[in-house]
Amino acid sequence: MKLVVVAGTPGSGKTSVLLHTIQALKRRGNKPAVVKVDCLWTDDDKRFARLEVPIRVGLARDMCPDHFTIYNTEPMLQWAEEEGANVLLNETAGLCLRCAPYPDSCLAVCVIDVTTGPNTPLKVGPLLTTADIVVMTKGDIVSQAEREVFRERVLEVNPECMVVEANGLSGKGAIELAELIEEGIEADVEDMTLRYNPPLAICTLCSGEKRVERKYHMGVLRHLDGFMEYKGE
Amino acid sequence: MSNPIKLTIIGGINKDGTKEAIDRVEVSPGDILGIVGPTGSGKSTLIDDIEQLAQGDTPTGRRILINDEEPDTKMRVDPRLKLIAQLSQNMHFLADMTVSEFLQMHARSRGKDPELMHKVIELANTLTGEPIHEDDPLTVLSGGQSRSLMTADIAVISDSPIVLIDEIENAGIKKQEALELLAGEGKIVVVVTHDPVLALMASRRIVIKNGGMNDIITTSTEEKNVGDRVSEVDNWMMDLREIIRRGEVVEGVV
Numbered sequence: 001m002k003l004v005v006v007a008g009t010p011g012s013g014k015t016s017v018l019l020h021t022i023q024a025l026k027r028r029g030n031k032p033a034v035v036k037v038d039c040l041w042t043d044d045d046k047r048f049a050r051l052e053v054p055i056r057v058g059l060a061r062d063m064c065p066d067h068f069t070i071y072n073t074e075p076m077l078q079w080a081e082e083e084g085a086n087v088l089l090n091e092t093a094g095l096c097l098r099c100a101p102y103p104d105s106c107l108a109v110c111v112i113d114v115t116t117g118p119n120t121p122l123k124v125g126p127l128l129t130t131a132d133i134v135v136m137t138k139g140d141i142v143s144q145a146e147r148e149v150f151r152e153r154v155l156e157v158n159p160e161c162m163v164v165e166a167n168g169l170s171g172k173g174a175i176e177l178a179e180l181i182e183e184g185i186e187a188d189v190e191d192m193t194l195r196y197n198p199p200l201a202i203c204t205l206c207s208g209e210k211r212v213e214r215k216y217h218m219g220v221l222r223h224l225d226g227f228m229e230y231k232g233e
Numbered sequence: 234m235s236n237p238i239k240l241t242i243i244g245g246i247n248k249d250g251t252k253e254a255i256d257r258v259e260v261s262p263g264d265i266l267g268i269v270g271p272t273g274s275g276k277s278t279l280i281d282d283i284e285q286l287a288q289g290d291t292p293t294g295r296r297i298l299i300n301d302e303e304p305d306t307k308m309r310v311d312p313r314l315k316l317i318a319q320l321s322q323n324m325h326f327l328a329d330m331t332v333s334e335f336l337q338m339h340a341r342s343r344g345k346d347p348e349l350m351h352k353v354i355e356l357a358n359t360l361t362g363e364p365i366h367e368d369d370p371l372t373v374l375s376g377g378q379s380r381s382l383m384t385a386d387i388a389v390i391s392d393s394p395i396v397l398i399d400e401i402e403n404a405g406i407k408k409q410e411a412l413e414l415l416a417g418e419g420k421i422v423v424v425v426t427h428d429p430v431l432a433l434m435a436s437r438r439i440v441i442k443n444g445g446m447n448d449i450i451t452t453s454t455e456e457k458n459v460g461d462r463v464s465e466v467d468n469w470m471m472d473l474r475e476i477i478r479r480g481e482v483v484e485g486v487v
Contacts, residue, residue, distance in 0.1 A: 118328045118338070143383050144284075144319040145339045145391065146328055152342035165285075172281060175290040 001077055002087045003187035005069075005102050007127050008094045008111030013137035015044050016168025017111055017177070018091055022051050024171075024178035025087060033085035035076045035224075037069050038093050054083040056224065063222045065093035066101040066198070067205045072224045073103065073212050074189050079224075087181060100126040103192045103212055107184035109177075111135045111166075114142055114150050121153040126196040128154070133180055134161045137168055189213065237262035237419050238300050238316065238394050242283065245294030247445025248275070253295075255446035258439065262394070262419040265412075267426060267438030275444035276425045280397050283423060284319050285309060293444065313344040318391035320383055320398045320415070326371035332382070333367040340390050349389050356385035356414075360407055362478070384411045398424040407471070409434075409464070430467050433460025 008014045018034070025032045033054040036044050040059065048055040056079060060068035069092050080088040092101050094111075102108035110131035112120065115138045121128055128134060134154050139147045151163050162180060166173025192212040198205040204217045218232040240260040244253035260266050268276045275293075282295045286309045289296050297304070299316060308314045328335055336350035350367070358364045361381035365374065374382065387396060396415045412431060416422045426432050433456055440448040452460070476483050 115327050118330070140321070142325065142327055143321060143379075145335075145383060145386050146326060148342045149328065149335065149338045152338065170278070170281075171292055172285070179290070 001081060001085070001187050002181065002184050003073070003077060003103070003106040004087060004089045004109060004181055004184065005092060005106045006089065006094075006109045006111060007092045007100060007102070007131070008109075008135075009097075009113065009116075009124070010094060012094070012111045012113040013166075013168040014091055014094060014111045015047060017135055017137060017166050017174065018089060019047060019051065020166075020168070020171035020174035021177045021181070022048070022053055022089065024174045025181065026051070026053070028178060028182070030087055030178075030182070031085045032087045032089055033080040033083050034089045034091065035072075035079075036091045037065060037072075039065050044091070054080070054085060058224045059226070060093060061222065063220070064096070064203065064205070066096050066099050067203055068222060069093070069101045070103070070194065070205065070212060071214070071217055071221055073192070074214055075224055077187060077189055088187070094127075097123070097125045097127055099198045100130050100194075100196050102130055102195045103187075104195055105185055105188045105192055107132055107181055108195070109133045109135060111137060112154070113137050114139045114147060118146070118150045118153045121150070121157050124157075129158045130195040131158060131161055132184075133164055133177070134158065135164045135166045135173065135177065137166055139165050140167055140170075238421070240283070240395055240421050241298035241301065242279075242446075243296040243298065244446055245289070245296070247293075247443050249443065251445075253445035253447070255439065255449055258446070258449065260421050260423070262421060263416075264437075265416060265422045265424065265435040267424055267432045267435035268441060269426065269432060269438050270441030270447075274441045276441050277399055278444065279439070279441060279446070280319070280399055280423065280425055283395070284317055284397055286317075313342075315343075315391075316393050317395045317397060318387040318393040320380075320387055320396070326374060326379055328371050330371055331367065332365060332369050332371060332374075335371050336386065336390070339386065343390055345390055353382065353385045353389045356388060357381040360384060360411055360414075381411075384415060388414050388417065394419075395421045395423070398422065398426075400425055400427070409467075429463045430460065433457065433463065 006014050022032050034048050035056045037058045045055050045057045108131045110128045114136050164173045164176050193210045203219050209216055220230050222228045242258040244256045247253055268279055270276050282291055283297055286297045286304050287295050333350050336353050337347035340347045340349050354365055361377050365378050424431055432438055437449055437451050439446050473483055
């Protein structure tokens with residue numbers, strides 16, 4: 001099972017890019033499944049359902065959305081396995097610029113909107129700097145020169161990443177992204193750790209836990225299906 | 234300017250998924266190739282395929298060859314190796330920078346001398362009425378100023394052997410001069426246009442229909458003559474426009 005974690009600021013075009021990428025993946029014989037995580041509300045599941053792929057929604061509500069994503073990575077992969085998928089696309093709520101919900105054995109994709117201006121890559125933080133692939137969207141709205149300046153800024157903060165120029169309306173970039181997903185590594189939840197340190201605060205992640213397996217998590221925790229429990233002393 | 238190159242477009246499929254009528258188009262240095270067709274027919278998609286150096290990996294399945302060969306992947310993504318400069322339909326600047334900061338950064342992204350920005354601004358000011366200044370914030374430039382600046386940027390900084398132009402006629406700049414400037418010596422120019430002046434400046438034009446390359450028309454001598462006459466009318470219109478702009482009257486000039 002390959003795990004693709006898609007992050008990026010709200011409105012950057014994560015869902016639109018994913019919809020085209022799913023079609024490209026399916027045409028190439030893959031079986032993608034999708035978990036869409038949001039904070040309070042989403043109807044993106046309806047858009048994904050039209051593509052006839054297994055889809056689940058997780059709402060983090062009062063839990064940190066990145067911690068919610070990380071805490072539920074293990075059951076997400078299990079669910080995708082049961083659905084017979086070979087790729088799990090996890091679209092995160094994509095809000096927090098402090099941490100990034102990318103585990104090591106996944107393909108970390110950061111979607112970023114070119115129209116936010118070439119200074120944005122300098123502000124985004126680990127969401128961008130620890131990504132494997134940076135997808136630049138809405139490039140059709142600006143000039144080639146502005147796209148090139150934006151790309152230069154992305155490479156300044158993340159010199160190792162692959163930059164893909166995509167268009168959520170036309171589907172440009174989707175095939176390139178599908179190819180990169182196919183080349184990606186297999187997810188291994190057992191030894192999975194996060195790429196970046198979460199902030200120090202009061203939850204298990206906030207206190208420095210980086211292991212993904214469920215048994216390591218304590219505090220007030222929300223399951224994918226909404227069930228909440230307290231684990232700890 | 235890099236070495237002259239040959240551009241080949243290998244046909245793919247149209248919007249219905251059937252094979253395009255035109256299977257192969259070859260363009261040599263110095264050629265101006267037009268792309269015509271109704272709105273929404275897929276003209277910009279063909280430009281995008283060329284810009285991306287598509288290798289059957291875009292929705293049209295087209296392939297783009299350079300000197301009869303599949304180009305290296307690096308050429309597709311690295312602006313320093315890019316063979317293609319593009320003047321797109323959308324020409325708003327959104328970057329929160331001054332004209333000089335932006336041009337210097339663009340020059341660096343293309344591996345060029347940042348000092349070229351002076352030359353870009355100077356050239357842009359020959360194409361537009363209102364002068365552009367180095368310290369102007371990009372976002373306050375008018376449509377005409379932005380287009381002029383980008384045209385000059387393509388001529389100086391993105392100096393590439395292939396230039397793609399999408400509907401320059403709506404730009405509010407001196408379009409013939411801009412096209413001649415971009416065409417330069419020995420460049421391949423591909424221009425999407427509805428404008429008879431520009432369409433007839435091209436030696437051939439691809440007709441797009443339903444997402445596919447449906448036909449290719451070679452501009453005949455008779456068409457060239459029509460083109461010359463249309464140019465005269467167009468220049469006359471431009472002169473009148475200038476007179477109106479200066480706040481003068483057009484009585485007696487007809």
